[in-house]
Amino acid sequence: VNQSFPIKKMLLRNRLLSLNLTSFLSPPSPLPKSASFLFSFNKTIAHSTHKRPESKPDVSASRAAKQPMSERARFAKTVLFVPPGVDPEDVTDEMILPGSNIVVGPYAGHSQIKEVEFVKSSGRAKDCPKDDRPEFAILGRSNVGKSSLINALVRKKKLLLLLRNQVGKTQLINHFLVNKSWYIVDLPGYGFARASDAARTDWSSFTKGYFLNRDTLVAVLLLIDASVPPQRIDLDCANWLGRNNIPMTFVFTKCDKLKASKGKRPDENIRDFQELIRENYKQHPAWIMTSSVTGLGRDELLLHLSQLRNYWDQ
C-alpha cells in the first residue's frame, strides 16, 4: 500500500492543469466544448489490460450488468484512462492525476525510485535480459528530452552521462533495473534529421522487433515534445503502436515552456496532437504533462507506472 497516496489525493484536488478536464465529470452534462477533441474514437487500445486479463477482477463488468452506464461514465471511459479495478461510474475528479487524463485506482502503490542499476545494452530484442520482471520502454524523437526525463525520474546524474554516451554512437536497447523489481528501458531515439533512409529502416526493424516480441513489456512511454506543434513522425509512431496493440502512455515533455516567443503553448500543442490521433482510438491512451526542468508530472508519472506494474504483477 502506498503511504503517500492519501496525501496525493489531497494534492490532486483542484490541481488539474489545462484542457479543462476538471469540468468533465461534474454532472449534469452538457459536456464542455474543450473535451470534444477526445470524443468518438473508433479503435480500442487495451492499455495495460492485455496481459493475462482473465486473472483480474473486472469490477466494471459486474456493475455494468446491473445498470446501464450513465452518460458521465461513458464519457469518462472515452476520454480518461480508467485503470483496472475502477468503475467509470465511480470516477471523481480527485482521482485524476493533475496534468493528465489518468485515473488512479487500487493498484497504485509504492512508486518512488530507491535504487537503479544499469544492467545491459542489447543490440537485438532477443539479447535483452531474460526474466519475468515488468518493464516500461521509453521512446521518442531525438532531442525530445528522453535523457532528461529518465534522469529526472531516477535522479541519478551518472545515468544521464551513460545515456548520452551511448545514444548516437550505436543503437542499443538499454535496461535499467529499478528497486530490483522492474525495468526502465531506454530505446534509441528516432527521427534524426540527417539519418539516411537505410538508417531509418534499421531503426524500424530493430525497435519493432523489440515491441512485438517482448512479453514483459507493460507499456511504452511515448515522449512527445509539447513545445512544438505535432510532428508527423510522432503521429506515425503512435499509430503504429496503436495498430499493433502495444499499450502506450503519451508523456508530453518540456511543458514548462509556457511562454514561447512565438507559436502555440504546450497545452495547445497537446490538444492539437490528441485531435490528430483521436480517430484511431475508441478509448484514449493515457497521457501526462511533464517537465524535467520543474519536475512537473514526475511523481504522477511514477504513480501511474506503479499501478500499471502492480496490475501486471498480480
Ligand code: GDP
Ligand atoms: P534526448 O535527445 O531525447 O535524450 O533529449 P535531451 O534530454 O538531451 O534534451 C534535449 C534538449 O531539450 C536539451 O537541450 C535539454 O536541456 C532540453 N530539455 C529536455 N527536457 C526539457 C524540459 O523539460 N524543459 C525544457 N525547457 N527543456 C528541456
